[in-house]
Amino acid sequence: MSVRKAIAWASASKLLSFTIAFASSIVVARFFLTPAEVGLFSIAFAATALIAVLQEFGLNRYIVGEAELGEEKLHTAFSVSLAVAWGIALVILAAAKPLSWLYGDPKLFPLMLVIGSSYLFVPLAIVPTALRQRAMDFRSDFMIEVGASITNAAVAISLAAAGKGPMALAWGALAQQVARALVSQWRNGWIFPWPLRFAGASHVLRFGGGSTLLQIFDSVGTRSPDLIVGGIAGNTAVGLYSRASGLAVQLVNLMTGAVNSVFYPALAQMRNEGKSLGEPYLRLVAGYTGIVWPALAGLAVASYPLVHALYGPRWTEVAPILSLLAIAEMIFVALPMSVQVPILLGRLDGVLKRTGTATAVAVALLFVGARYGGQAAASAYVLYAAIWFVLYVVFLRSLTGFSWSGLFADYARSLLGAAAAVAPLLACYRWLTPPTAMSFGELIPPVIAGVLLWLGTLVAIRHPIVPDIRHLASVTIGRFARRRASES
Structure with missing residues (x-):
């Protein structure tokens, strides 16, 4: 599969998966669950995910990036994956009761049991999914991700409507992992490493050990806000924070996940x-x-x-938190694939040092910010993002050799495009309707005007992505014309 086709399939996968998850979250939050109930689930999910980050053990990056991956290496990698992942799943189940004691909420116990059980199915999908990505078979990746998203949404909404509260989200998470395992195995020919093989596992363990430490740092940085805000400010505060964080992160994943999944093997080549x-x-x-x-x-x-x-009046306090977290994500996006590129170039040690430092800073700042509520915690996260940028920008330049002038020229052009995109909406706020009073219908015209002004600005300043946009537009128009011609 060519890179363009791979990006198209990966983009479609991210777009449809995002749409399904986004629509499901709106339905559940608007009609069935309160911020406190969403917050309770967020604490349970963050706690399990913090431990479950050990499950993947870097096997996806190992399988996709390994220059010479034979049957024996693959068999060993799969065996290591199962042994580590199932061990971690048992740890999650064992931690369910202590966590409910720590937070003083017995409702956390059944939530963690169900979410923890979902991780028993994760290792069955890790290797098959990585093999499909290594083969640039993003059509199968589409089936895996979309199938899992549909299953999650169907189960979560059905149970939430039946009055199951936050347990509906937990059962949805379990159903999602079961579906992902089944579809990925089907697309890869139902592979299973039996008997287990651990000969030559030292290479996998060395790679996995360093990669797992990196994932721990990353997980602490991304999951600790829910745990810290929940522990200090309460379930409602973490419910609001997690909803804002989910919107910002889902948007970034939608727009970059496809590129990441395709460009990692491409950069490896x-x-x-x-x-x-x-x-x-x-x-x-x-x-x-x-x-x-x-x-x-x-x-x-x-x-x-x-x-x-989207969510209704009871979720209004999400808005200022969302604005701050969106700014933080803009900082993170400024240095794409900041982890993948150093790993490809053999500098995992440098990534570990910088990520460990940034994670410690993030936790310290969040502990301070959470004492003053969700908005203060989000402000602390913006400061963390700025410190992270400083730690990584020089490191990435030393590895890739990009020019400073080229980097900041790209930043300047992109900032002009971003300013143009929001200018019509800001003008409406200033002269027509303030943001707190604007309806969704009133929001649409300035957003459309912003998109058009953004495109015009990119062309005027000769932004490097203009040729790609023109190519995409010409391909889309051509396909539409051919379809209309065939129908007539």
């Missing part, structure tokens, strides 16, 4: 061929910031009318 990654990395920066920055800026500016329209 360039590395194997001895090519420089400097210019390709700058093209990646231009693509990320040129497209994602305007979307995140729009999310930040439109937070009040958007949250009110």
